[in-house]
Amino acid sequence: MPLIHISLRAGKPEAYRQAIFDSLYRAMREALSVPEDDQFMTISEYDAANFRYGNAYGVARSADVVYIQITVFNTRTAEQKKALFRRIAELLGKKPGIRAEDVFVNIVDAAKENWSVGHGLAQFA
Amino acid sequence: MPLIHISLRAGKPEAYRQAIFDSLYRAMREALSVPEDDQFMTISEYDAANFRYGNAYGVARSADVVYIQITVFNTRTAEQKKALFRRIAELLGKKPGIRAEDVFVNIVDAAKENWSVGHGLAQFA
Amino acid sequence: MPLIHISLRAGKPEAYRQAIFDSLYRAMREALSVPEDDQFMTISEYDAANFRYGNAYGVARSADVVYIQITVFNTRTAEQKKALFRRIAELLGKKPGIRAEDVFVNIVDAAKENWSVGHGLAQFA
Numbered sequence: 001m002p003l004i005h006i007s008l009r010a011g012k013p014e015a016y017r018q019a020i021f022d023s024l025y026r027a028m029r030e031a032l033s034v035p036e037d038d039q040f041m042t043i044s045e046y047d048a049a050n051f052r053y054g055n056a057y058g059v060a061r062s063a064d065v066v067y068i069q070i071t072v073f074n075t076r077t078a079e080q081k082k083a084l085f086r087r088i089a090e091l092l093g094k095k096p097g098i099r100a101e102d103v104f105v106n107i108v109d110a111a112k113e114n115w116s117v118g119h120g121l122a123q124f125a
Numbered sequence: 126m127p128l129i130h131i132s133l134r135a136g137k138p139e140a141y142r143q144a145i146f147d148s149l150y151r152a153m154r155e156a157l158s159v160p161e162d163d164q165f166m167t168i169s170e171y172d173a174a175n176f177r178y179g180n181a182y183g184v185a186r187s188a189d190v191v192y193i194q195i196t197v198f199n200t201r202t203a204e205q206k207k208a209l210f211r212r213i214a215e216l217l218g219k220k221p222g223i224r225a226e227d228v229f230v231n232i233v234d235a236a237k238e239n240w241s242v243g244h245g246l247a248q249f250a
Numbered sequence: 251m252p253l254i255h256i257s258l259r260a261g262k263p264e265a266y267r268q269a270i271f272d273s274l275y276r277a278m279r280e281a282l283s284v285p286e287d288d289q290f291m292t293i294s295e296y297d298a299a300n301f302r303y304g305n306a307y308g309v310a311r312s313a314d315v316v317y318i319q320i321t322v323f324n325t326r327t328a329e330q331k332k333a334l335f336r337r338i339a340e341l342l343g344k345k346p347g348i349r350a351e352d353v354f355v356n357i358v359d360a361a362k363e364n365w366s367v368g369h370g371l372a373q374f375a
Contacts (some may be wrong), residue, residue: 001181003192003231005132005345007255007292014174021177040192040229042132046292052271054287056251059368063211067253067322071194071231078328078363080321089370093189100369105289106253106321107364113203115234118184120214121226122207126306128317129358130257139299146302162304165317165354167257167296196319196356238328239357243309244350245339247332 001117002028003040007067010045012096017043019096024068026078027091031058031084032076053104065102068093073124074109126152126242126249128165132192135170137221142168144221145191152216156209157201178229190227191217198249199234206232251374252278253290253369257317260295262346267293269346270316277341281334282326303354315352316342324359325375331357 004024021041026032053065068088085105093096113125129149146166154158178190191212210230217223238250259297271291276286303315310352318338335355342348 001231003194003229017174025177025239035181038181038238039177039179041227042169042192043292044169044171044292046174047292049267050293050295052275052289052291054289056285056288057367057373061368067292069255071233078372078375081363082375085366085372086370089366101375103366103368103370104253105366106251106360108233108321108358108360109364110231110233113206114234116210116214116228116230117182117229120211120228122203122210123182125203125207126356128319128360130319150302152351155261160306163306164302164304167294167317169294169296170300196358204261233358235356235358238331239359241335241339241353241355242307243311243353245336245353247328247335248307250328250332 001019001038001040002032002034004042004073005069006041007051008043008045008065009051014094020092021025022065023091023095024088025081025103027084027087031087032080059101061101062099064098065104066098068103068105069108070105071104071108071110074111076109126163126165126240127157127159129167130194131166131168132176133168133170133190134176135172141221145217148216148220149193149213152209153211154243156212157197157205186225186226187224188218190224190229192225193228194228194233195230196233196235199236201232201234251290251320251365252282252287253286254292255319256291256293257301258295258315259301259313270333270342273341273345274318274338277334277337281337282322282330308368309350309351312349314348315354316348316367318353318355319358320355321358321360324361326359
């Protein structure tokens with residue numbers, strides 16, 4: 001049940017955006033072993049005037065930069081997070097073909113009691 | 126001062142979206158005892174191509190699924206969170222009439238020192 | 251590498267929105283000492299029907315209220331956060347000229363291992 005909010009500049013074709021979803025889902029399956037069809041994701045598209053990026057930390061980003069904010073269980077280990085970052089960059093690099101410099105990921109930890117995936121229940125508490 | 130970001134597929138009438146706000150506000154009043162007029166919420170509408178959902182965890186979701194991400198004080202108890210989940214699903218079920226399967230809620234905890242609700246002050250620190 | 255998502259009512263001119271970015275960047279430089287060009291921000295604009303605000307906590311907000319959600323390292327101190335809140339309100343007050351009552355800020359803490367600012371690496375872990 002990771003919940004993913006993706007932010008990028010407007011104008012990419014639908015196939016490109018679907019490929020982002022597909023690659024993120026596959027990365028979560030492989031690095032976090034999430035169950036099948038555990039896909040809860042949105043893509044927000046921004047005009048240039050509403051999207052700001054910089055080149056801090058020695059990374060030459062472009063207007064194709066994608067901000068990926070992923071909220072997960074706070075039980076995920078540092079090793080799992082590292083594997084997730086690596087796999088996301090690899091898979092987005094293949095499909096839809098995003099440069100590794102343009103993959104920006106932030107993880108937010110949330111306790112198991114902080115999730116209700118339907119029916120008003122706290123399924124994991 | 127919970128801050129709520131709601132994500133759903135585009136196309137619902139305004140009354141439907143207002144009902145989501147109203148029900149979430151009422152759920153917070155009842156389950157979290159937030160003060161009167163403590164309403165800080167946005168609704169983002171997504172085309173099908175920018176919104177992905179799955180059926181993981183044995184829940185038969187539909188295109189009406191709503192992702193509700195709520196940032197609250199990290200002092201909220203597991204019992205309060207359970208009550209909030211239950212009340213949100215009940216109230217959204219009545220108004221605007223969302224199936225319990227389509228109510229997906231994630232809580233993010235933030236310390237009291239992490240909030241400034243105006244004037245540049247940390248009112249709760 | 252703070253990641254900032256800004257939410258406000260639609261309709262402000264581009265210069266107004268650029269001024270929000272500029273002031274937030276400057277506030278982060280001064281209060282958090284972030285490196286040069288550490289700018290990762292989005293602005294989402296909402297119609298009135300998709301944006302709800304209230305007057306809780308004795309603050310007379312207007313339709314110009316701005317919700318600023320900032321995810322930062324969980325190593326930031328309460329003093330840094332206070333300085334950030336103060337500086338954000340001061341600078342937004344000057345440029346683009348937002349009333350201090352309308353500046354609503356929430357900080358989300360994320361561990362150093364939770365960030366990948368490019369190349370699939372966990373640069374700060």
